Structure formats: structure tokens, C-alpha cells
Amino acid sequence: MPDTALVVGGTRFVGRHTVEELLDHDYHVTIFNRGNHDNPFADRGAVDHVEGDRRDETDLKAAKLSVQPDIVIDCVAYYPADVDIATDLFSDVDGYVYISSGDAYGEEEIPKREGETPMRPCTAEQAVDDSGETYGNRKAEGDREIVEAANEGVNAMSVRPCIVYGPHDYTERMDYWLDRVANYDRVVVPGDGQNLWHRAYVEDVASALRIVAEEGEPGAFYNVGDWTAVTLEEMLELIADAMDTEIEVVHAGERELAAAGLSPDDFVLYRDYPHLLATGKLADLGWESTPLDEAMARTVEEHRESERDGSEYDPGRGNEETVLGVLDTL
Structure with a gap:
């Protein structure tokens, strides 16, 4: 039996390329989303689809029970609570990977390094805000949830891309x-x-997500960007x-x-x-740009x-x- 992967999101940009990356490495892949966007894998038998709202804990739990994934790639966790719920629900998987952001860093340093450059703070109000101004704060707090989950024994990791570009980039x-x-x-x-x-080619982000799920250290953050x-x-x-x-x-x-x-x-x-x-930490896992x-x-x-x-x-x-x-x- 191939390893099973659940991709939360999975049809638009980073998620779409992540599904392709996982298929190329012989995973059986299921995507979980609300079905609001065209599914590029609708005619491909290798990709299953479970419809639901990732912010509905019941839907997310149903997806887990249906798929029983070995790894989970979370492309659409935009609030700290999303990460908290997911790391609790998927506490027994081999690897849960949260897509954070280079915007989570709270100081201007060249380069920004995992574990050294401070993260943005996040107030209770920012944690539930939906504006662009608090995006980095919310991503940083999601990273703190990853650390907390890892401290409780969950194989949870974070990947921090910079600006992502490549085919199918709906941001334009x-x-x-x-x-x-x-x-x-x-x-x-x-x-x-x-x-x-700094920019990151989307296929490289997808390979980083897979590699970190397979080889990453629980509680660790991994930057990804063009070498x-x-x-x-x-x-x-x-x-x-x-x-x-x-x-x-x-x-x-x-x-x-x-x-x-x-x-x-x-x-x-x-x-x-x-x-x-800085992307050397990711490269040490075997990732290449x-x-x-x-x-x-x-x-x-x-x-x-x-x-x-x-x-x-x-x-x-x-x-x-x-x-x-x-x-x-x-």
C-alpha cells in the first residue's frame, strides 16, 4: 500500500503543485476543501476529494477518519486556531506540515534565519482578524502552535515560503x-x-513540504526560497x-x-x-532548488x-x- 497524504486545500496554487509532488512520489492523495474552486484533479483517479470546511472541526475529523493519512499538508491554515485544532486532530500522523510565511518574521535582518530572527507578536485581537495587516502576526502565532504541539509529542513542522511564483499563480x-x-x-x-x-518557485515549495513531512524535526521551522x-x-x-x-x-x-x-x-x-x-536548514534535509x-x-x-x-x-x-x-x- 502506498503512503496516504491528505492535502488541506489542494486545488489552486501551492496546494495544486503539492498534490502533483506527492503523486510523483507515489503517495495516494486526498484533497479536502469546500469545493469552491475548479478541481484540476477531478478526472484523475489517483486523487480523491473529500468536501468540507476546514474551519468546521466535525468536517475535518470526518476527513481524517475517511482518509487515515500518514502525512497532512495544511495549505489553508490562516488562523492560529486552525493550527491548534489540526495538530490536536492529527496528533498521531507521521508528519503534519503547516504552511507559514516569511512574513512571520518580526525584525528586518539579512538573511532571516529560523530560530534566530524574532517572530512577530500576535495579540488576541490579531489572532482572529482577517485583514492583510495581521497576516504575518497570525502566521507567527501558528508557528508557536506548532512548537507547542511538538512539545506534546506531535510530529508537527512548519515551512516558511517567501513570495511564491510559478504556474497557476492566482495572485497574478x-x-x-x-x-x-x-x-x-x-x-x-x-x-x-x-x-x-526573495522569491520561491512553487514546485520547490511543494517539494519542501513533502521533504519536511518525511524528514523534518518536530517543532522546527524551515524557510524556503530560490537558492x-x-x-x-x-x-x-x-x-x-x-x-x-x-x-x-x-x-x-x-x-x-x-x-x-x-x-x-x-x-x-x-x-x-x-x-x-536563509534556506540552508531545508537544504540539509536534501531539498534542492x-x-x-x-x-x-x-x-x-x-x-x-x-x-x-x-x-x-x-x-x-x-x-x-x-x-x-x-x-x-x-
Whole structure:
């Protein structure tokens, strides 16, 4: 009998790739979710589906009894209470892995290291808040629940990705830049293009989740991100190479951007202070990162087949043309 895996979530982005990773390593996989999104595995007999709400403890317990999983990958635990309930319910599995976030870190250090860089605090009010402002606080408190569960004998671990990109990314953050490179010869980037926001290729996140479930130390956190972190400008060069095109990256400072009513923060994946996660602890378990050119080639290929363009993050091409006009007069 193959090992059984329960993926809480499992149909959209990280979860979808995690299911593929588990199938590639001969797991029998069941996904557990509310069925609100299209199931890419609906026609594949190797993947079972149990419908339910992960925040309903009765539904979650029914899924456990139905599947009797060896490992559990929890893709949609957004509140500390979710982790508390899950680690109690799955206290007897070989491995429970919670997807946390690099945003759980509470101090700006380069790089951020597991067990060394402090985590964000989390008040009782933040623990139940649903706004983006408390996301990192809630993820950090979920990590504390992992430690507590491990102290009680549960094989519970945490994986902390930085910004995730790759095929089927419904957030469309990378799609904005993919669309810009595909459609324009000159691409405006804020600052000098050297800002660094560590990113993680989604297939590498999926392999990290499996490896940590199999090999991780209970109560431990594992960062995951591209082994080689690249700047925003280097990312655009990777995209251009994958698209077999050439672009001119145009740097725009705060003054030039202000001419069009823009600021650096209006550009997605821009971060003023570098965000870099140390990934050696994960590599010590045997994890490897996909070469950047391969990761971007797969990302570009799927982007071209999709209808995503990242327009939610578009600062307006007209505004960019204004900035370009200002720069051309300097």
C-alpha cells in the first residue's frame, strides 16, 4: 500500500503543485476543501476529494477518519486556531506540515534565519482578524502552535515560503511583470532595480513540504526560497530570456515617479528593504532548488496559456509613459 497524504486545500496554487509532488512520489492523495474552486484533479483517479470546511472541526475529523493519512499538508491554515485544532486532530500522523510565511518574521535582518530572527507578536485581537495587516502576526502565532504541539509529542513542522511564483499563480503578482515584458520594449522599475524581495518557485515549495513531512524535526521551522535570490531587474532579465526577447529596464526614482502621481510602492514585488531568507536548514534535509532559468521558463509557458495579466497591480501604462517622458528629458 502506498503512503496516504491528505492535502488541506489542494486545488489552486501551492496546494495544486503539492498534490502533483506527492503523486510523483507515489503517495495516494486526498484533497479536502469546500469545493469552491475548479478541481484540476477531478478526472484523475489517483486523487480523491473529500468536501468540507476546514474551519468546521466535525468536517475535518470526518476527513481524517475517511482518509487515515500518514502525512497532512495544511495549505489553508490562516488562523492560529486552525493550527491548534489540526495538530490536536492529527496528533498521531507521521508528519503534519503547516504552511507559514516569511512574513512571520518580526525584525528586518539579512538573511532571516529560523530560530534566530524574532517572530512577530500576535495579540488576541490579531489572532482572529482577517485583514492583510495581521497576516504575518497570525502566521507567527501558528508557528508557536506548532512548537507547542511538538512539545506534546506531535510530529508537527512548519515551512516558511517567501513570495511564491510559478504556474497557476492566482495572485497574478508575477503576471504583471510577465505581461510588461511580453508587451513593451521599455519597462519602468522603481529605484535602481536592485531591490531584493526573495522569491520561491512553487514546485520547490511543494517539494519542501513533502521533504519536511518525511524528514523534518518536530517543532522546527524551515524557510524556503530560490537558492539564488535575484533583484527585481535580474528577475526581468530572466523573464526576457525565457520569452526570447529584449527589453530596456528603465530606472525611475521617487521624483520621476511623482510626476505621474506614482510611488515605488505602486509597483508589485517592490520592497525597499531587502527580504532574504536563509534556506540552508531545508537544504540539509536534501531539498534542492530548481535552476532559475528553468523555473522562469515554466512560469512563462503557463502564463502564455492563461488569461492572467496582473492588471490588478497595473499602475497604468499612461502613467509610466509620463515617467518615461520625464526621464527622456533628463
